[in-house]
Every structure is written in structure tokens, then in C-alpha cells.
Amino acid sequence: GGDASVKATGPFVPTKEDYQKVYNEIARLLVEKDEYDDGSYGPVLVRLAWHASGTYDKETGTGGSNGATMRFAPESDHGANAGLKHARDFLEPVKEKFPWITYSDLWTLAGSCAIQELGGPVIPWRPGRADRDLAACTPDGRLPDASKDQRHIRDIFYRMGFDDREIVALCGAHALGRAHTDRSGFDGPWDFSPTVFTNEFYKLLLDEKWEKRKWNGPQQFTDKTTKTLMMLPTDLALVKDKEFKQHVDRYAKDSDVFFKEFSDVYVKLLELGVPFTSKAEDRFVFKSSA
Ligand code: ZEM
Known part of the structure; x- marks a missing residue:
């Protein structure tokens, strides 16, 4: 038929x-x-x-x-x-x-x-x-502006329908890749294995001392130990804000939990x-x- x-x-x-x-x-x-x-x-x-x-x-x-x-x-x-x-x-x-x-x-x-x-x-x-x-x-x-604080992060991600836990999980993608001066103006990778997906982003946020980089570019932070890594102002907001930091702590501690919640x-x-x-x-x- x-x-x-x-x-x-x-x-x-x-x-x-x-x-x-x-x-x-x-x-x-x-x-x-x-x-x-x-x-x-x-x-x-x-x-x-x-x-x-x-x-x-x-x-x-x-x-x-x-x-x-x-x-x-x-x-x-x-x-x-x-x-x-x-x-x-x-x-x-x-x-x-x-x-x-x-x-x-x-x-x-x-x-x-x-x-x-x-x-x-x-x-x-x-x-x-x-x-x-x-x-x-x-x-x-x-889309979010990396030079801003937690209020801006929440405004942007709540508009999409995400909550605080989901925001922190998503930002763990910064374990991957790097910033480029000819794109965002920022510079450098977040961790030592930018082509491997890990929970290193959270561990470094907690374990390293982050200081303002001295340079002509936009304000970003560099690790005191090697001065080769970077964090954006919005990345550091995830440990400055108490609600966000709870989840940084959880994901730094348990890679399996991060993988599951990131996937979702x-x-x-x-x-x-x-x-x-x-x-x-x-x-x-x-x-x-x-
Ligand atoms: Zn990013 N991100 N991002 N991000 N991002 C960059 C690079 C990458 C923010 C942001 O301004 C920037 C999420 C959240 C947020 C990736 C994935 C995800 C760069 C560097 C900036 C400035 C761009 C460049 O110069 O090339 C801000 C402010 C965010 C939230 C507050 C979320 C969510 C992501 C995925 C789930 C990735 C993978 C990169 C690396 C890109 C690359 O080319 O290596």
C-alpha cells in the first residue's frame, strides 16, 4: 500500500x-x-x-x-x-x-x-x-564575560535554566584547552594536560595560590608555583562564592562524581x-x- x-x-x-x-x-x-x-x-x-x-x-x-x-x-x-x-x-x-x-x-x-x-x-x-x-x-x-563576578555568572546561567551545582560542573570543562590572546585576550591553559578531560581544574583552584598576572592584557591569575597556568576572574569566583565552592570541593575530591554530573x-x-x-x-x- x-x-x-x-x-x-x-x-x-x-x-x-x-x-x-x-x-x-x-x-x-x-x-x-x-x-x-x-x-x-x-x-x-x-x-x-x-x-x-x-x-x-x-x-x-x-x-x-x-x-x-x-x-x-x-x-x-x-x-x-x-x-x-x-x-x-x-x-x-x-x-x-x-x-x-x-x-x-x-x-x-x-x-x-x-x-x-x-x-x-x-x-x-x-x-x-x-x-x-x-x-x-x-x-x-x-554568553558569560570572564572579567565579571559570581553575580554575572548566575545572571547568565540562570537565564539558561541551570542551578549553582550545574554551573560549577559545566565550568570544569576548563580542564580542556587554553585561552588565546588573539581571541579572548586572555592567555594560557588551566592545567598541565589541556587535551585530557579530568577534574584537575577544581584541584588546582583549591591547591594552588593564584596571583594577579603582571602583564598588559586583561586581568587574569597565574599559579604561584610554576607561573605557567591561568585562571579567569570568573574561575576564581567559583571558590570565592560559598555556594559554588561546596561543589568545587566535591568535584576536586571525587572524579567519578564530577564525570557523572558533568555528563548530565x-x-x-x-x-x-x-x-x-x-x-x-x-x-x-x-x-x-x-
Ligand atoms: Zn570557557 N572560556 N567560559 N567554558 N571554554 C574559554 C575557553 C574555553 C568562559 C570564558 O570566558 C572562556 C565554559 C564556561 C565559561 C571552554 C568550555 C567551556 C576562554 C578562552 C574564555 C575567555 C577563549 C580563547 O581565548 O580561546 C566563561 C566566562 C565561562 C563561564 C563563566 C563552559 C560552561 C564550557 C563548556 C562546557 C573550553 C573547552 C575552552 C578552551 C577552548 C580552546 O580553544 O582551547
Whole structure:
């Protein structure tokens, strides 16, 4: 009957296996293109997925990963997104190889893949995002400003629908990557293994003495022991604020607890504002390459 003919001629409906192929291709390119930064594009992919998602406003339902509007100016030119072109360009050959995936699904899948490939927890993921045009670009100023304090952090993350515990868990992603003077103006990595996902960020926040770096750039902090690491003003706010610090203590002490809570909150971040037709229990768990 009619159903069979629709099935035979209808659009390609990708399965979990098809998305695993996309995952595998990103994982392969992460290994192949190891000349970038500290040896991996993984951290900047984690940041792309975060900045694509973190524009969400729960009151208006605008922003979020659905749309991939960072493809367009003005959003691509927002100060907070400086440097993320490296991540978008890295994913372009993946989009060419798997043209059926939307950019908004691809960018978030890449975030999940990067966390897993860099040794982090499993990040269950599901498709369902549609790309939208530049009319859906969000206004500048929805992402956090690193020079500010805990009040600003709460304003920004409460707007997305996160609580204090979730904010602290999300910021543990700063175990990965580094700041670049030609992007944010800040400089340096947060820990000694910026391409491995760990709870080191919290341990260093608690165990090191952080002093103001003497330089011409924006105010940031450097560790007294080696003077090679850095913390942003917003990172130090996580230990200055009593509510936040409880969770820094918990995550520094117990890596398993951090991995579990980070996974839950990164999944939530990547799904903000997405009108899924699938159920949460139908999320895919991708097989890591190692
Ligand atoms: Zn970041 N982040 N971030 N972040 N971030 C940078 C880099 C990275 C803040 C912030 O201003 C900055 C979260 C939260 C917050 C990553 C992931 C996540 C940089 C350096 C800045 C300035 C950019 C540069 O110069 O290249 C602030 C103020 C935050 C909250 C208060 C959350 C949440 C993240 C993910 C879950 C990652 C992976 C990087 C490293 C990127 C790279 O290129 O190496």
C-alpha cells in the first residue's frame, strides 16, 4: 500500500549507526589533525558546542543549539565567538561527507565526541536540530564575560535554566584547552594536560595560590608555583562564592562524581530549546574509539 511506497522513495532517515559513522569520522580527524594548539581540536569543539547552546533564554525560548546561527554574522562576529571558526572549519569536511546531518546536530555531536575522545565521560546524544537562517541569530551578550563576578555568572546561567551545582560542573570543562590572546585576550591553559578531560581544574583552584598576572592584557591569575597556568576572574569566583565552592570541593575530591554530573549537565546544555520528537531514553551512546 501507500506506506511501502513512502518508505521506498521517502527521505533518507539516518539511524544510530549513521550517527556513529559521523562520530567516528570526527574522532579520526581529531587524531589526524594533531598539529593544532596543544595537539587536539577537541577543546575548541567542546567550546563550539557550548557557545552554540549557551545563547538559550528560557523565558523567550530563543537561542540554543537548534539553528546553528553562529554560521552567520552578526553571531559569528560576537566577541565571545572569536576563534570558533577554527572549530567550524574543522567540521566542514565532515558535513561534506555526511550532507544529511544538520550543522546544529553536527556541532553538538562533535561536542559529545570530543569529551569522550579526550577521556571524559560518555555524553549521550540525540538528533533533532534543524538549521535556521540568520533571522534566528541571538543578540550579543548572552554568553558569560570572564572579567565579571559570581553575580554575572548566575545572571547568565540562570537565564539558561541551570542551578549553582550545574554551573560549577559545566565550568570544569576548563580542564580542556587554553585561552588565546588573539581571541579572548586572555592567555594560557588551566592545567598541565589541556587535551585530557579530568577534574584537575577544581584541584588546582583549591591547591594552588593564584596571583594577579603582571602583564598588559586583561586581568587574569597565574599559579604561584610554576607561573605557567591561568585562571579567569570568573574561575576564581567559583571558590570565592560559598555556594559554588561546596561543589568545587566535591568535584576536586571525587572524579567519578564530577564525570557523572558533568555528563548530565553537558547533555542538558546541548539540548536547551531543541524541539525533540524523540524521548530522552532514546539518546544514543556512541562507542569511543579507544
Ligand atoms: Zn570557557 N572560556 N567560559 N567554558 N571554554 C574559554 C575557553 C574555553 C568562559 C570564558 O570566558 C572562556 C565554559 C564556561 C565559561 C571552554 C568550555 C567551556 C576562554 C578562552 C574564555 C575567555 C577563549 C580563547 O581565548 O580561546 C566563561 C566566562 C565561562 C563561564 C563563566 C563552559 C560552561 C564550557 C563548556 C562546557 C573550553 C573547552 C575552552 C578552551 C577552548 C580552546 O580553544 O582551547
